[in-house]
Amino acid sequence: MSSQRMPITVAGLRLKRLVREKWGLISWLAIPTIIVFLMSLIAGTGSGKLTGKLLITDHDESAVSQLLAGSFNQGPLAEIFTAKQVTEDEGRQLMDAGEASAWITIDAGFGEAFMNNQPGQLRLVKNPAQSILPQMVETSMQLLVDAATYIQILFAEELAVLKPMLETQKFDDANLVALTLGIKQQLERLESTLFPPQLKLIEKQVAEVEETSTNITFGLLMFPGAIIMALIFSANSLAVLIWDDAGNGVIPRLAATPKALQAYSTGQFLGAAAVFTFLTTVLATLGGLYFALPWWQIPAIIVWLVFAGLVLYAMFVFIALLMPTGKVANITISATTFPLLMLGGSFFPMESMPPWLAGIGQFLPNGFLLKGLKDWLLRQEPMMEALWLPAVLGLVMLAAFWLLSRVLVRQLIHKV
Amino acid sequence: MIKVEALTKKYGDFTAAEDINFEVHAGEIFGLLGPNGAGKSTTINCISGLMVPSEGEVYINQHAVTGDAIQAKASLGLVPQDLALYEDLNGAENLNFWAQAYGLSGQFMQQRIDEVLQQVGLAARAKDRVSTYSGGMKRRLNFACGILHQPKALLLDEPTVGVDPQSREHLLGAVEQLKAQGTAVLYTTHYMEEAERLCDRIGIIDHGKIIAVGSVDELRSQMGEKDLITLQGDFSGVEPDWLAAHVAGFELIEWQPQTVRFMAEQAAEQLSAILGRFATGTVKQTAVQQANLESLFIKLTGRELRD
Known part of the structure; x- marks a missing residue:
């Protein structure tokens, strides 16, 4: 017989009190934001691509050596390396200072040796403090050497024509045409070997589509878990408030009214839902902008995380109500919170955990709710496929804890 | 209702x-x-x-x-x-x-x-x-x-x-x-x-x-016309017999080594005679209450309402 508006009033008063108190909301927003920011700084906020500096000392200064040096400034290698021409002394100093990934030296006579089909020499010095980038330089050089060998075999005649031109720097038109035709004929002859018919290249113009794939960085891996961290902190605090209401006499007095205790319980859930909506809207929007997520994903993230928050809140309320005193409830919920945060992917992404530990984390309530979200958001699984099982489990938990809490809240009267 | x-x-x-x-x-x-x-x-x-x-x-x-x-x-x-x-x-x-x-x-x-x-x-x-x-x-x-x-x-x-x-x-x-x-x-x-x-x-x-x-x-009215007298002091070794025999309307409520409580008619008039029966220094504090709910409570329970 309580007013039908009472749950809304209870929720409104809860929000009003939180806003007046301020620090709860601020800390729930600030803690995960700071953690993600710091972790992103530590792990790097960029695209995740490796970049390095490549030093090149060209003692040969022939067309061939320039071609080789220039190859690191073109194509995919240019996205990874910044190639810099240096003298012998500069190269040594920079390598000693550890400021470059690798140093290539092209000895004098390399170009002439190549044109004469003779062995030439390249020297590579790798930075021992790095592993991936120097290895990439070495592999690239091996590929270039292999390519040069094939060019020498296949285009020996054409190279013979080219050599005097390079030496004299005199390029007459007739010889250039002959050279071009020779290369073309050779390519046509080799076409069946180089381009076997079973590998048919079909060029197809497709309409430009919106980029859906997401570039996964460490910060992005942490982002959904960090919002769940905010939800866990807020759900924890909101759940314990029920003991405050028991202690200040509100719950016993509500129990003496016809039906207001049920309306109060519903109102507390509505209030929690409103808090979670506020937190997830702010954090998901900020995170979505920061990590350049597709805009249409953000509302879905908010809905899912509000649902996750309610499941966690219901669980904490249930635990709080089982405890004999408010102090014990506070200690127990805090003790529950930290394993959830540690193992459930909020402090550390599950992707960075040992598999057995991540396996445990995925069975925690926040863990499976987070995993479902990440499977959809980051691993590109279809939304329904990724979320249906966590949604069902979450709904069962939410319903069970809510119903049990409505019964247990009456027991509080006798505990205070 | x-x-x-x-x-x-x-x-x-x-x-x-x-x-x-x-x-x-x-x-x-x-x-x-x-x-x-x-x-x-x-x-x-x-x-x-x-x-x-x-x-x-x-x-x-x-x-x-x-x-x-x-x-x-x-x-x-x-x-x-x-x-x-x-x-x-x-x-x-x-x-x-x-x-x-x-x-x-x-x-x-x-x-x-x-x-x-x-x-x-x-x-x-x-x-x-x-x-x-x-x-x-x-x-x-x-x-x-x-x-x-x-x-x-x-x-x-x-x-x-x-x-x-x-x-x-x-x-x-x-x-x-x-x-x-x-x-x-x-x-x-x-x-x-x-x-x-x-x-x-x-x-x-x-x-x-x-x-x-x-x-x-x-x-x-359950108290009648009696007042409640409370004496505090050292009553070890003292017997209430004299009070029962000589105090008009005497009704014993409590007799403890440090506290004695009893009802009496017109307590104010009898008080000096009552106190005179005790050796000097035995009674340290005296209180007389007219009939009210508190004295009734004491009469009924032997203890004070605010205990």
């Missing part, structure tokens, strides 16, 4: 309330008078439905509290001994919350909030946070929350504990007003003067049992 029948509440071997019977009619204030721990709050909790009686039944407006709780509670208002307020909200917000808890809404709710604020003298402080109120103002607001829905039966559990005289006067005045409007009020207190001023009938409760019921005059 409130009917308590053979109410018993047990916690294991401990009996907090035993075979309590009384009725409170519309427009009547029934006082439950007893010291702390006598069973007053247990009785109130059983009547308000917060506790389930081990035996017996309580009816509010003819609805059984255990069987027809919703109807019974709809007619009931409760002002608990402990404040039930949100201190970080203002007075009007608290009243709004409790009004909705009792099913009020809309314009009528606002009208009632304004009325009770006037009634308890808090209209000027309605928009101030409760945390800024004095203890007495909080008590008045606590009281106001319980009467918003104009209950037919009202339970007031020690509503004036720790309040200043101004707030006490406000509260007692409001209770008298409710009585005049036809509300049945069950009022628990251990303040004898409040009970004497407000209550039409009083039940004296001790150790979970009601040991006397009646109007103030009826209860006083």
Whole structure:
């Protein structure tokens, strides 16, 4: 017989009190934001691509050596390396200072040796403090050497024509045409070997589509878990408030009214839902902008995380109500919170955990709710496929804890 | 309006309330008078439905509290001994919350909030946070929350504990007003003067049992014309025989090594003769009380109301 508006009033008063108190909301927003920011700084906020500096000392200064040096400034290698021409002394100093990934030296006579089909020499010095980038330089050089060998075999005649031109720097038109035709004929002859018919290249113009794939960085891996961290902190605090209401006499007095205790319980859930909506809207929007997520994903993230928050809140309320005193409830919920945060992917992404530990984390309530979200958001699984099982489990938990809490809240009267 | 029948509440071997019977009619204030721990709050909790009686039944407006709780509670208002307020909200917000808890809404709710604020003298402080109120103002607001829905039966559990005289006067005045409007009020207190001023009938409760019921005059008449004399000192080795033989209307209440209590007719006149029978220095303190509820309580229980 309580007013039908009472749950809304209870929720409104809860929000009003939180806003007046301020620090709860601020800390729930600030803690995960700071953690993600710091972790992103530590792990790097960029695209995740490796970049390095490549030093090149060209003692040969022939067309061939320039071609080789220039190859690191073109194509995919240019996205990874910044190639810099240096003298012998500069190269040594920079390598000693550890400021470059690798140093290539092209000895004098390399170009002439190549044109004469003779062995030439390249020297590579790798930075021992790095592993991936120097290895990439070495592999690239091996590929270039292999390519040069094939060019020498296949285009020996054409190279013979080219050599005097390079030496004299005199390029007459007739010889250039002959050279071009020779290369073309050779390519046509080799076409069946180089381009076997079973590998048919079909060029197809497709309409430009919106980029859906997401570039996964460490910060992005942490982002959904960090919002769940905010939800866990807020759900924890909101759940314990029920003991405050028991202690200040509100719950016993509500129990003496016809039906207001049920309306109060519903109102507390509505209030929690409103808090979670506020937190997830702010954090998901900020995170979505920061990590350049597709805009249409953000509302879905908010809905899912509000649902996750309610499941966690219901669980904490249930635990709080089982405890004999408010102090014990506070200690127990805090003790529950930290394993959830540690193992459930909020402090550390599950992707960075040992598999057995991540396996445990995925069975925690926040863990499976987070995993479902990440499977959809980051691993590109279809939304329904990724979320249906966590949604069902979450709904069962939410319903069970809510119903049990409505019964247990009456027991509080006798505990205070 | 409130009917308590053979109410018993047990916690294991401990009996907090035993075979309590009384009725409170519309427009009547029934006082439950007893010291702390006598069973007053247990009785109130059983009547308000917060506790389930081990035996017996309580009816509010003819609805059984255990069987027809919703109807019974709809007619009931409760002002608990402990404040039930949100201190970080203002007075009007608290009243709004409790009004909705009792099913009020809309314009009528606002009208009632304004009325009770006037009634308890808090209209000027309605928009101030409760945390800024004095203890007495909080008590008045606590009281106001319980009467918003104009209950037919009202339970007031020690509503004036720790309040200043101004707030006490406000509260007692409001209770008298409710009585005049036809509300049945069950009022628990251990303040004898409040009970004497407000209550039409009083039940004296001790150790979970009601040991006397009646109007103030009826209860006083149980004392007869006798006064209560309390002597404090060192009475070890002294026998009460002489007092029994020579004091008119002598009725022994308590004889302890440090305290002696007895009833006597016209105590003031006999006192010097009585004190003269004791050796010098035996009696260190003397008190004479005329017949009132407190002396009756002492007569009935052998201990003081505020023990």
